[in-house]
Amino acid sequence: MRSATLATALLLAGGPLVSAHAEETPAAAFWPAGAEAYIISPKDGATVKSPVTVVFGLKGLGVAPAGVEKAKTGHHHLLIDTDLPTADELGDPLPADEHHVHFGGGQTQTTVELAPGKHTLQLIMGDASHVPHNPPLASKKITITVEK
Template identity: 55%
Template sequence: MSLFPPGALAQTAPEQPPPKPATPQRAPAPDARLYIIYPWDGAQVRGEFWVRFGLRNMGVTQAGSAAPNAGHHHLLVDVTEPIDPEDPLPTDNQHLHFGAGQTETKLELPPGKHTLQLVLGDQEHRPFTPMLISKKITINVLPSAPAKTSKKGSGKGS
């Protein structure tokens, strides 16, 4: 004898999907500021050069960390398309990720004009909302200096 009427077990509610994980904090500190320390806008650089990142009123942490009021840097090189604040930033030669919490890097770009801009990303590489983004700067990369040749004598008569 069954305690349930016929078909009762087949009418149970469908299984619910597991709850989504809590959304990480997506808003930057209201007074946070992201900027490029070096090179400055309009700078001329040659060969390999340092890019130093600046951040005020927030912390720098590694990717994947849910530390409050912190994120990690992404350097955009010659990026012209808009950033989608809902998607993780791409990873390619124009979207450089610094997921270990780095605050500087060495770059080597071909000669010519280039733009650099920083975006602070959350633990999932997404921009904060509203986006915390630096001013876009333009630099001019000069051709590398030719190697200096030695002007020593040929050794004859010395």
Template identity: 55%
Template sequence: MPAPKDARAYIIWPPNGAVIEGGKLWVRMGLQNYGVAPAGVRRDNTGHHHLIIDRDLPPLDEPIPNDRNHLHFGGGQTEARLELPPGQHTLQTLLGDADHVPHDPPVTSNRITITVR
């Protein structure tokens, strides 16, 4: 599904470089010039968030995998409680359409790095 060129996803929290004590954290995801709709809902200029943890973006022309490194928020959620093991982790959001396929052009956040102690 096509996406407006000015659509933008971003991670509200945590900020890039954050140090998280204990590994439990909320991730808050934002979206600009685009709407959120649950998986299965086909409406122009909408999609739902996927959080990519410690992986590069998946292929952008097929459904986003659903595993511990590719979390789906098909209910339209914009925040999630995570628990990550100690170490350095990367987080990036990728919007998917009603069928979990990235838009064209893809609507994705910057990739951030956090440290869990």
């Protein structure tokens, strides 16, 4: 990602990051049965040009900005070229860096600059404090190829 694009995305986060080891919200008490996060586009295996528009999908719950505690809502985080948090990390807020882009304003799509080559994309939902649930509500990881 270009630093200006990343900085803009991070500024759009819409809510403060809290210190590590925030109180975890249990998934069973938060997400309704059948809730699902998914990437609408690009499709898994697609070859695209940068900048890449990523459209987020969500089924069975709503989107609320960071800092808003409302039942059965959360906000998206886009994981770029990284894995889901480990079980030990699930009680911590997600970092905000080039691999973890926050959408705390409730956004449901973004455009990112990606270098040519293969990249993975995955969504993970976070609570009002950017903390993923345990188990996390995450999309399938997709792989795309960015061409020059």
